[in-house]
Amino acid sequence: MKKWTLLLVMMMMTTMVLSACSSGGNDNKKKEEGQVPPSEKEEVVELKFTVWGDLTTGSVEQQLADEFNAAHKNINVKFEPIPGDGYGTKLTTSLAAGQAPDVFLIGEGDFYKYVDKGVVEPLDSYVEADSSFDTAIFQQDLLEMGRIHGKLSYLPKDFNPLSLWYNKKLFDAEGMEYPNADWTWTDLNEAAKKLTKKDDKGKYTQFGYNATKWEYPIFTYLWSNGTDITNEDGTKADGFMNSDKTIAAMEKYVAMSKGEEKVSPTPQDAETLGGDGSMFMTDKLAMMVNGRWTKYDLDRSDVNYGTSLIPQGENGERGGIIAAAGWAINANGKHKAEAYELVKWLSGKEAQILRSEKGTVLPATIAELDQVKATEVADQPIIEMMEYSKKPVTMISSNGPIFVEEFNKAMEKILLDKSSVRDALNEAAKAVDSTINK
Structure with missing residues (x-):
């Protein structure tokens, strides 16, 4: 009797192992053939960001969006610029309606206003937890411009002295x-x-x-x-x-x-x-x-x-x-961790170089500004005005x-x-x- 019981247990175990192998094989085959159900696929996070201007003046931002998408397979970014004249009104309306982009650009004159509205996500905890990103790359005066009520709320996009x-x-x-x-x-x-x-x-x-x-x-x-x-x-x-x-x-x-x-x-x-x-x-x-x-x-x-x-x-x-501009994360956005990755990208060295190449803005990062200072001739007084800025x-x-x-x-x-x-x-x-x- 004991022998029959032992034999039965061994047969059941063998069946279970074969079944598991068969199931795993089928799953692997499904993955290879792209037949994995949507619930089992890696989720792609959709993000939007906006600036004032049009597609022509914002071509650098579109290029940055394309490069970001290529480097981040699990995030898809869409660039949606707003005409300058209606930017503030449309952004404020979309924020009030809960339909604002995940990342948006704010001019220095409105830094306080949007923080006081409670729509800007503080960045300190993200930066502190990110060993791959060092805010020391920025001109510290510009970085501190984005620190409102003791919290870092904006990362610098660029700047322009009058x-x-x-x-x-x-x-x-x-x-x-x-x-x-x-x-x-x-x-x-x-x-x-x-x-x-x-x-x-x-x-x-x-x-x-x-x-x-x-x-x-x-x-x-x-x-x-x-x-x-x-x-x-x-x-x-x-x-x-x-x-x-x-x-x-x-x-x-x-x-x-x-x-x-x-x-x-x-x-x-x-x-x-x-x-x-x-x-x-x-x-x-x-x-x-x-x-x-x-x-x-x-x-x-x-x-x-x-x-x-x-x-x-x-x-x-x-x-x-x-005059400066800073990137902000929508405090009510659904994907703030991914939005932080985008803000870093839009503020990083490569982004600073791309924008400054057009000659209409100055880079907010120290090394890149030093390069402009070394090569700039005609507009050197603009850079010198930094020393007198208040x-x-x-x-x-x-x-x-x-x-x-x-x-x-x-x-x-x-x-x-x-x-x-x-x-x-x-x-x-x-x-x-x-x-x-x-």
């Missing part, structure tokens, strides 16, 4: 020397007077400088004159936005686009003539303060241009701003948008002759502090 751009043809026509590092704002104003022209009917045909209403160039003007619209931590406007120094500086600034001796188009004039870039390229504007992104259009035109440091104030002070109020406080909104309202009243500089700035300062202290 500088003075001048039309060589218009200077040559007057036999005038080009702007240089010793120029003060008084020197610029005097040169602009000689470069401003009218026709026989008194109509302006050429302007010496564009005293734009865009706050960034205005901030550089105020800083060079030893003043600002805010205190150091962006918590108070009264006594700063409406200080005697600020009012005096703004009266001189506004005077550039007012009266019979104006040297600058009004914002309405500039808009009618196609903006400062268009005026500059058609020899209707001699000088402007702008970022290096303007090269994209200038280099495709016939304009002969140069760059210089933004003028200094009478006391030798000089102010500049670095943070605008939008980069030092969550209150930044309040300051900018009220300051812009004041500028509109001033330029439309609805208020004096003093009254408009007094009103704006009170409005800022009132809103902050609510």
